[in-house]
Amino acid sequence: MNQLLDELSQKGIRVSAKGDSLTIQAPKGVITPEIKQLLQINKKEILNSLIEQNSEINLQAEVLLEPQLYPQKQVVYHNHQQVESIFITGVTGFLGAFILQELLDKTQANIYCLVRAKSHKKANQKVKHNLDCYGLWDNTYSSRIICILGDLSQPKLGLTENDFNDLAQKIDIIYHSGALLNWVCSYAALKPINVLGTHEIIKLACEQKVKPVHYISTLAVWESAAYAGKIVSEAEPLTHWQGIKLGYSQSKWVAEKLILEAHERGLPVTIYRPPLISGHSQTGAWNTDDVVCRVIKGCLQMGSMPSLDYLLNLSPVDYVSRAIVCLSQQEESIGQIFHLNNLQPLHWESFVDWMRNFGYKINLLAYENWAQELNTIKSCHQNPLSPLLPFFQKRSSNGDLLIPQQYNCQRVPKYSCQQTFNVLSSQQISCPPVDNKLLNKYFIYFIKNNFLSTP
Template sequence: MSSTRQLANDPLSSSWAAGFRSTLRAYARTHLPEAMVPAHFVVLPELPKLPNGKVDRGSLPALTGDEGGADNAYVAPRTSVEAQLARIWQDLLGLSTVGVETSFFDLGGDSLTVLQMAAQVREVYDVRLDLRRMFEDPTVAQLARMVSSQADPAVTGAGNPRGVGTEEMRADAVLPADIVPDEDALPAATGPYRNVLLTGGTGYTGAFLLRELLDRSQADVWVLVRADGPEQAARRVMENLAEYDLVRDGDRERVIGVPGDTGRPYLGLSREDHHRVAAEVEMIIHNAAISSWIVPYAKIKPVNILGAQEVLRLACRSRIKPVHFISTTGVYPGHLGERRWEEEPLTESDGVVGGYRQSKWVADSLMTAARERGIPTQVYRPGAITGSQVTGACATETFINHLIKGCIQLGAYLDYDLLLDLVPVDYCAASVVHLALGGVHAEPVFNLPSSRPAGMNELFELIVDFGYPLRRLDYQDWYQELSAALERGEENEMRYYLPLFGADRPAEEVGFAGAKPEFAAEKLHEALAGSGIECRPVDRDLFHLYLQYFVSTGYLPAPSTALDQTRSQ
């Protein structure tokens, strides 16, 4: 027998595979909403290949349900309602048994099959499920309470499941005692900088921040990115620049790829690399973050909070390094009516909702605490980042852009009194880099709002003006049409955001209807005086530029195509 042949009952191999599946699942749950986390992982010694070298998908083994999916212990149905609902799940998911306390998504469900399940439940019980509440606790037991005539109001009225209490936020905002400048650390450089570290450089805002750093300085830009080595890291950064047509001659020579991970201790760097980066880098722009609104606080915390701590820890070693942190106006509490927010350190935490906003509130507060300990920090709070005000280049992976596409696919938009503060990405990047290259300012915080906020209804009217035949519906009617379309299996971008929408109203993360926040920017404008950096308002011309970009890239159909699709329905 070959010494390399694997034994079918090899306990060491089985243990390793189980551990590897657990690691993959933990990583996925850190970076994906629950509905998108794979329920099963199959570990193979190698992938089957076709003669051309591509993966032979037809030869991949079928899932058997034994691939380490659900972690919950099996709990049998306890009532007739639970038993019937469990049978619906078994038929839909192709399983022999379903525990009533096991997550629908751990059993192999996803954001599409949950809609099919909801349709079957409605047919049997004549109850339209509140899908937002279903996503909060996707178990047979919860579903039974929702369809029962004696529903438990304490369960069906659950609070925001993606956030935490203010006590936990404030506890996480306490800066660890070891984050303090080394006694023998060199003083902070004041510029011009020779070496700058950028995190989040493979994201949308990160691409424009890198472009501005390369254009406005002579510094080499070290970019922290998940990769197998420096060359792959640099290649990923350059590919991201190219995606938005931002590559210029000579860029590659000044981009230094740093393989690492903001979600790991010491930024995922080896001891040697950590010492080297700490010694060479003179200034840091910390932009990396998980920005999804539907990922819970606990899953965001390693990157958004602990990652901020690791950046500050790096800033204390060898040489004190100024840290310029990209926060968000989302750190301000939701507030009905008018409220003005000044450019100052955070104090209020009540009303900051959802994992993303709460994690940014904590990281923002950590920056203030670090400044008090002698680490030069600067916080920038932009509104919702939108496309370039020059080219229209725009990221698709944002809530507002998914909402736009979803409404176009549906042929209708929701009538919702929500004020949006949309900030062009190149204006934001130019402002941050201009100020960062000038050193840390006396004021610790700058708001970066738009030049003019726009109502959601106003933006959808511009979309109609562009040529998309959208109907305007009351929220409840829009939600019912969206749910029905998804239950029929129609493609719609909003399927990923169902946890944010209930039958009566959206979740708090979407925004408070009727809220009219004002973000002070006098300190920002004073600091930018004479720079020539100005924010273009998101008006008809600019918004149509964004829509033209989406059509040119294939993200949106041309308006005439959308009209033909609507007529055929």
């Protein structure tokens, strides 16, 4: 049914449910007798499917922390120099690799890393290979990295009861960066890793002895329409969830609420909310599989970019990882939330201009036209945008806007990061602006690594 709805939407036909009748809007001449018949035959299924899409999951009702899950013993705050054992998730990913390296550099601790792998040998190779890819590996790290084979989506992270308890006894502090980042999966598909995985991390933190949890959230938790156009500071209570569009953002909202609930029960937690994370500000090293890189490459293949009133809020990964580790080492950070947005983002259309000045030939198209153009890459698997088509072409539940248009400047909040700034300014850590210098670094990296060809 979703395929049929997608096909209708690509022809410019909008179907919406009003009670138990179907409303159809289409440009003149588009509805052929065949399409009319198709709509008549499938009316009931289309209605059911639309109603299902429209019914929002009650995210608040998803915030379910086991009733008996309380930190049992009093917290001993370690001086960060004395922390002996750190536990971290997500080190085979982009941000996790940089946090791991920063922790290896800034502490003396052994670092226990949760890794999905078949054997310890494969897990070690996976971690080393990932750090190597981003130019971070140093052979002296090996002796301090201890891989724990496990899976966030499994009860007790996939460990046996004994192994889980041993780990809970051994570690002093937790950094939780692991998650499934996906722009097209539903909340239900992401819940096991992003929500239930976070629940198991809280369990690990409460078991045996209490461990502070440093949780990597996202600014996408503010996607509810209730915050549109408002200034949201780190102190703003995270209450609204209605209207959060993406399954990923929904899952991160619920996961963060679990962390906040655990904090209310006495668990020491700190929450970090980055915007989109971009490449290293000096080396340019970037996860080219992420959505921004896919859009850049995919659009260059198409020869066109969409016109959007959108602010490209990118924080380089070296800033985000340094900020997280530095903030986590301040005792006063416990119980705090930190926004890691860029104070000098770039408007999307200035970015398109920059790419043109760099030498690429790009047409700027009205978003609706560009979304139509995307149909030409449907069967073209070489275009990195093809797995993301539902994200770029799906309409909001009331049918007015395509999803990316809902991130237009007036529809998102303005982020304040005063709290972060107050702490980091005295530590000489600041976020570089998204400017010519930074973009040059990134495009030189893309070209050097054969991700893009020269203009």
